[in-house]
Amino acid sequence: MGFTSYASDKENATEESGKDLKTEIKEYIQHHLQDSHDFSLFSYTKENGEHKYVGFPLPIILWDNGLKVFSSSKFHHGEEIAEVDGNHYKLYHSKIYKTDAHGAINYDEEHHPTNAKPLDFSITKNVVMIFITGLLMLWLFTSLAKSYSKNNGVPTGAGRFFEPIVLYIRDDIARPNIGEKRYKKYMPFLLTIFFFIWFLNIFGLTPLGINVTGNIAITFSLAIMTFLITNFTGTKDYWMHQFDPLGKSLPWYGKILLYIILVPIELLGLIIKPFSLLIRLYANMQAGHIVLMSLIGLMFIFKSWLGSPLSFLLAFAISLIEILVALLQAYIFTMLSALYFGFASEEHEHEHEHEAELSH
Amino acid sequence: MEKLLNEFSIGLFFWQTLLFGLLLFLLWKFAWKPILNAVNDREDGIKDALAAAENAKKEMQNVTADSEKLLKEARAEREALLKEAREIKNTIVSDAKELAKTEGDKIIKQAQAAIESEKKAAVADIKNQVANLSVEIAEKVIKEELSDKSKQLKLVEGMLGDIKLN
Amino acid sequence: MEIPLMVGAGLVVIGVGIGIGKIGGSAMDAIARQPEAYGKIQTAMLIAAALIEGIGFAALFAV
Numbered sequence: 137m138g139f140t141s142y143a144s145d146k147e148n149a150t151e152e153s154g155k156d157l158k159t160e161i162k163e164y165i166q167h168h169l170q171d172s173h174d175f176s177l178f179s180y181t182k183e184n185g186e187h188k189y190v191g192f193p194l195p196i197i198l199w200d201n202g203l204k205v206f207s208s209s210k211f212h213h214g215e216e217i218a219e220v221d222g223n224h225y226k227l228y229h230s231k232i233y234k235t236d237a238h239g240a241i242n243y244d245e246e247h248h249p250t251n252a253k254p255l256d257f258s259i260t261k262n263v264v265m266i267f268i269t270g271l272l273m274l275w276l277f278t279s280l281a282k283s284y285s286k287n288n289g290v291p292t293g294a295g296r297f298f299e300p301i302v303l304y305i306r307d308d309i310a311r312p313n314i315g316e317k318r319y320k321k322y323m324p325f326l327l328t329i330f331f332f333i334w335f336l337n338i339f340g341l342t343p344l345g346i347n348v349t350g351n352i353a354i355t356f357s358l359a360i361m362t363f364l365i366t367n368f369t370g371t372k373d374y375w376m377h378q379f380d381p382l383g384k385s386l387p388w389y390g391k392i393l394l395y396i397i398l399v400p401i402e403l404l405g406l407i408i409k410p411f412s413l414l415i416r417l418y419a420n421m422q423a424g425h426i427v428l429m430s431l432i433g434l435m436f437i438f439k440s441w442l443g444s445p446l447s448f449l450l451a452f453a454i455s456l457i458e459i460l461v462a463l464l465q466a467y468i469f470t471m472l473s474a475l476y477f478g479f480a481s482e483e484h485e486h487e488h489e490h491e492a493e494l495s496h
Numbered sequence: 497m498e499k500l501l502n503e504f505s506i507g508l509f510f511w512q513t514l515l516f517g518l519l520l521f522l523l524w525k526f527a528w529k530p531i532l533n534a535v536n537d538r539e540d541g542i543k544d545a546l547a548a549a550e551n552a553k554k555e556m557q558n559v560t561a562d563s564e565k566l567l568k569e570a571r572a573e574r575e576a577l578l579k580e581a582r583e584i585k586n587t588i589v590s591d592a593k594e595l596a597k598t599e600g601d602k603i604i605k606q607a608q609a610a611i612e613s614e615k616k617a618a619v620a621d622i623k624n625q626v627a628n629l630s631v632e633i634a635e636k637v638i639k640e641e642l643s644d645k646s647k648q649l650k651l652v653e654g655m656l657g658d659i660k661l662n
Numbered sequence: 663m664e665i666p667l668m669v670g671a672g673l674v675v676i677g678v679g680i681g682i683g684k685i686g687g688s689a690m691d692a693i694a695r696q697p698e699a700y701g702k703i704q705t706a707m708l709i710a711a712a713l714i715e716g717i718g719f720a721a722l723f724a725v
Binding site: 170171197231248255256257258259260262263266267270273274277278280281282284285290299302303306320323324325327328332351352353354356357358360361 | 500502503504505506507508509510511512513515516518519520522523524526527528529530531532534535538
């Protein structure tokens, strides 16, 4: 999509090459940050102005009064209108809109398209990447598991690297935050989510640069799982705390007034916890990619002996930081999930709790 | 917020949830469970081995303590035996000394008594002999004295003169 | 996105930055004072920072 706008921009503004380049970079970054319906590795422009894309198309699955499956090559990278079963679809800003035969898109006053959007269940670039990561993790960790049984409890190969991480998550994230008795049932989720986020973050930093964890739908899905697990494994004490935070320290007539304010705040906290999880991961990855790509873009804007090496060095430093951030965000997500699980599965000793409340 | 909602793709959410759920299930079953079990087993093994080593060490200590005790006892016994022997020796020696002394004393006393009685007997004998001798001498002297008449008269006169004075 | 809204969001972000900075600084002090309590301090720091961060995000995305 970025390239189509770029093409039209180029026709309009050939004389302002500086602004043109900036716009191009901006469009390119925005395009990169978003999901895409085809798996393009890179693209270039031929002498005659024709765009060449290297990559492969992905299947498009739409639900629009019936299932419609076709290849994304029909869109020609957003340059053409795909016609399926008499319906016309157009790719606009990485989203599929239903249009008439000419591909006209109507806008409202804020320049948002008003065309109908069919439900899009396409196998996009991000879905492919999730799939690849999933396969990689399956292969990696099942072979680690096998190496234990084969080698009498001692890991081999890559397992030597991953085993300490698994143990770290168990001993420094799950055990202290959830508790010695109950941490076991949360371990698979914590391990899976940690490695999943970490691997996807790292993949985002490779030259392929597929920004999966910087996508709101992905982080939303991850956070909602933490939310669901937190609340479904919540103990009686946890729910008591949600709806009766003061316990026995006040008579009922005293509590009513307070609870009108207190209970909604407690319930809001339930939502805010996973919401901050999803926004944190999204914003961190998104911001990292924007900064990194802008710095790389600066190299092309400066085109001088001073500016370009400088921005190269900066980009290099930032990518080192980003590698750290990739790990850190995975760690924080896992850590906070463990913390929320710990809150939810905590069982107070009632007498002790009562004493604590009296002493307040 | 509006931007976020605009970016949100239901399809991606659907696939992510599905694939992640599947991944979670498969990893749970085929990776995390065996890995965590293996690690736990290993840790338990290490713990057991450590405990066993600790036990062995304790046992070893007990054994050394026992032998130490035995040694001490043996030494004490030896000491006691030696002491006893020394005491016995001392008593034997002192008893013997005592016996010898009393025996000696007795012999000396007997000897002294014998000497005394011999002496007495000797003295008595000498007395008798002296008495006989003096009587014989006296007889001879008197016989000599009274052989002539004048001498007899002179003696009687001397004796009578002494009585006169009285 | 109107200009006052963006300025407000910027102000909120400044506040959040100061807040998280103070949390981090205090955590460093605490760790320096009691290195053996490193784990507990770190957890508490992350919770507090995460709660404040949430407000920052709310402000950013309200724009």
